[in-house]
Amino acid sequence: MNESLSWWRPVAPWAISALVLVTLPLVVAGNGTFSIINVVAINIVFALSYNMLLGQGGMLSFGHAVFFGLGAYGAIHAMNLIGEAGYDGHGFWAFFPVYLLPLVGFACGALAALVVGWPFCRRAGTAFAMITLGLGELVAAGSQMFPTVFGGEAGVFSNRMVGPVWFGLELAQPADVYWFMAFWTLVAVFAMWAFTRTPLGRMSNAVRDNADRLQFIGYPPRNLRFLVFIAAGGFAGLGGGMAAVNYEIVTPESLGLLTSGLALLMAAVGGLAVFYGPMVGAILVTVMNSLLSDYTDASILYVGLVFLAVVMFAPGGLGGGIEQVRLAWRRGDLGAHLPGWLGGALAVLLIALGLVSTIELVYQISHGRDKLARLLGLEPDPASPLVWLGIITLFAAGYGVARVSGRYREARA
Amino acid sequence: MSEALNILGLKKSFGPAEVIRGVDLTVARGEVHAVIGPNGAGKSTFFNLVSGAFAPSAGQVSLHGRRIDGLAPEKIQQRGLARSFQVSNVFGNLSVFENLRCACFKQSGAGYAFWRPAGSVKRANRRAEEVLEMIGLRALRDSPAGALPYASQRALEIGMTIAGDADVVLLDEPTAGMSNTETTQAVSLIRRIAEGRTLMIVEHDMGVVFELADRISVLVYGEIIATGTPDAIRNDPRVKEAYLGEEAA
Numbered sequence: 001m002n003e004s005l006s007w008w009r010p011v012a013p014w015a016i017s018a019l020v021l022v023t024l025p026l027v028v029a030g031n032g033t034f035s036i037i038n039v040v041a042i043n044i045v046f047a048l049s050y051n052m053l054l055g056q057g058g059m060l061s062f063g064h065a066v067f068f069g070l071g072a073y074g075a076i077h078a079m080n081l082i083g084e085a086g087y088d089g090h091g092f093w094a095f096f097p098v099y100l101l102p103l104v105g106f107a108c109g110a111l112a113a114l115v116v117g118w119p120f121c122r123r124a125g126t127a128f129a130m131i132t133l134g135l136g137e138l139v140a141a142g143s144q145m146f147p148t149v150f151g152g153e154a155g156v157f158s159n160r161m162v163g164p165v166w167f168g169l170e171l172a173q174p175a176d177v178y179w180f181m182a183f184w185t186l187v188a189v190f191a192m193w194a195f196t197r198t199p200l201g202r203m204s205n206a207v208r209d210n211a212d213r214l215q216f217i218g219y220p221p222r223n224l225r226f227l228v229f230i231a232a233g234g235f236a237g238l239g240g241g242m243a244a245v246n247y248e249i250v251t252p253e254s255l256g257l258l259t260s261g262l263a264l265l266m267a268a269v270g271g272l273a274v275f276y277g278p279m280v281g282a283i284l285v286t287v288m289n290s291l292l293s294d295y296t297d298a299s300i301l302y303v304g305l306v307f308l309a310v311v312m313f314a315p316g317g318l319g320g321g322i323e324q325v326r327l328a329w330r331r332g333d334l335g336a337h338l339p340g341w342l343g344g345a346l347a348v349l350l351i352a353l354g355l356v357s358t359i360e361l362v363y364q365i366s367h368g369r370d371k372l373a374r375l376l377g378l379e380p381d382p383a384s385p386l387v388w389l390g391i392i393t394l395f396a397a398g399y400g401v402a403r404v405s406g407r408y409r410e411a412r413a
Numbered sequence: 414m415s416e417a418l419n420i421l422g423l424k425k426s427f428g429p430a431e432v433i434r435g436v437d438l439t440v441a442r443g444e445v446h447a448v449i450g451p452n453g454a455g456k457s458t459f460f461n462l463v464s465g466a467f468a469p470s471a472g473q474v475s476l477h478g479r480r481i482d483g484l485a486p487e488k489i490q491q492r493g494l495a496r497s498f499q500v501s502n503v504f505g506n507l508s509v510f511e512n513l514r515c516a517c518f519k520q521s522g523a524g525y526a527f528w529r530p531a532g533s534v535k536r537a538n539r540r541a542e543e544v545l546e547m548i549g550l551r552a553l554r555d556s557p558a559g560a561l562p563y564a565s566q567r568a569l570e571i572g573m574t575i576a577g578d579a580d581v582v583l584l585d586e587p588t589a590g591m592s593n594t595e596t597t598q599a600v601s602l603i604r605r606i607a608e609g610r611t612l613m614i615v616e617h618d619m620g621v622v623f624e625l626a627d628r629i630s631v632l633v634y635g636e637i638i639a640t641g642t643p644d645a646i647r648n649d650p651r652v653k654e655a656y657l658g659e660e661a662a
Contacts, residue, residue, distance in 0.1 A: 199527075
């Protein structure tokens with residue numbers, strides 16, 4: 001590799017990310033797009049914080065939303081306090097800008113993890129998964145019992161146009177909220193990346209790989225798991241704080257199992273073994289969730305299918321795939337591998353097309369024509385055998401390409 | 414006091430089965446002490462008791478005159494006793510260097526630090542590089558430990574054991590499954606480790622045992638039946654009957 005480029009390598013991802021964040025508002029138009037981007041930003045932080053547990057620390061959690069949700073609740077209550085303090089201008093909250101609310105979220109998430117985490121961290125694996133599942137259910141159910149704190153089913157409302165404004169950083173226009181999201185995402189991603197480079201970050205990888213051995217180099221695994229758990233809870237809370245500012249409402253759903261499942265889904269689709277994997281997963285899953293529901297009733301089914309396909313056929317996730325290509329490129333044998341990989345991708349595409357057509361046709365039979373088909377200018381008739389023949393052809397072609405490219409890959413391995 | 418390890422009446426039962434049935438053993442400071450015995454004699458259990466992996470059912474273990482029996486493994490490690498494992502027991506996804514550095518963090522007091530980069534922990538980095546050089550794995554510095562060839566993984570295993578500056582080191586079958594050349598290399602590595610340290614070794618290869626050990630203890634059915642210099646052990650009739658004789662037959 002070129003030596004003169006070596007200084008650029010560690011800086012490049014950050015420089016490119018910053019450039020993308022700066023140019024994005026110039027390119028996109030419309031408040032709808034901004035609102036999707038804001039959700040992507042929140043989910044990037046949430047998914048990365050989840051991966052501190054699962055990918056980095058080897059702890060499979062089904063209750064991570066608890067810390068996200070408590071961070072969000074902490075931030076929204078703080079936002080209300082800022083609003084109330086604004087009338088008479090006295091007290092701590094009168095001087096606290098809404099811009100810094102994600103820090104309140106971080107504190108709430110980390111504090112919650114600190115309070116409940118110690119008994120959880122004795123073991124990883126199934127025990128940890130079950131206990132966190134229990135915690136998630138417990139907190140979600142318990143939130144209904146304290147309507148003054150959690151706002152009952154409707155949640156807690158607030159208004160972000162309050163409090164002191166520093167350096168003209170308001171949250172009035174959609175673009176203002178965008179800059180707020182961009183800033184905090186960059187801060188959180190950088191902090192979580194830096195965490196992986198610290199002794200504790202490295203030791204959390206060691207506890208994932210071999211907790212028993214860790215004892216014999218002087219560390220009880222439980223202490224390390226606990227510290228990682230607190231950090232992950234804190235960053236989940238920071239994401240929650242961003243969500244509170246974005247939506248100006250927090251509901252008990254944000255604490256529940258569905259939200260926890262979303263974190264797992266995004267992290268696994270993006271890839272657990274690569275730092276940026278969960279970010280890729282967060283972008284893909286969020287965009288799928290928000291866009292597909294406009295076009296098809298089967299959107300949740302599609303997200304589930306993507307998850308299934310990744311777990312079965314690409315356990316390294318999308319990030320793992322990107323990393324494979326990058327390593328081959330650096331080794332200089334990308335040319336030898338690429339046809340096999342592209343073949344595999346083509347096979348996935350063909351089979352996916354076949355599946356989508358089948359699902360849409362079945363939906364058409366039961367619900368009437370979907371928007372997706374209309375959008376593509378297609379007017380297929382489910383009664384016509386030709387349509388079904390086409391679908392079978394898609395599946396067959398996909399299977400054939402998969403076989404051929406699989407053999408090609410085996411020959412190169 | 415010149416005793417590194419003093420073991421008195423050590424017993425361990427798993428349910429009704431008594432695996433270690435009253436072991437008395439003294440390891441002098443600076444010596445290489447081998448523990449040999451037929452399969453199933455309880456050698457690995459004995460190591461697990463001394464290193465804290467299991468708590469003994471009865472008896473005492475003292476390290477430099479201080480009781481360590483019943484302590485957690487990490488506490489025993491912090492007092493200066495480290496052990497290696499019979500089956501390589503490394504952090505598979507971490508690089509060779511990272512494995513060694515993690516093993517150095519405790520003695521640099523840095524393993525819980527999240528406010529500084531790992532590269533800034535000077536002492537751990539320097540020590541990890543030293544050990545890397547010593548175990549001869551410099552060329553494999555950045556390979557993931559799980560992908561190493563068997564003999565290199567064994568060397569890393571030993572490297573991680575000594576990285577934390579322990580002065581009493583327990584090696585569990587360090588040459589098991591190695592070829593002749595690999596064994597020779599491992600023996601010279603163990604020699605270097607023995608300088609300034611106390612070693613206790615469980616080993617099956619009699620050549621290695623008689624070459625390295627200052628003293629040998631023979632463990633049969635959970636009891637030490639003889640302790641002495643290699644020559645004394647070689648000529649001990651009880652040992653011949655219980656162990657060496659078995660092999661000669």
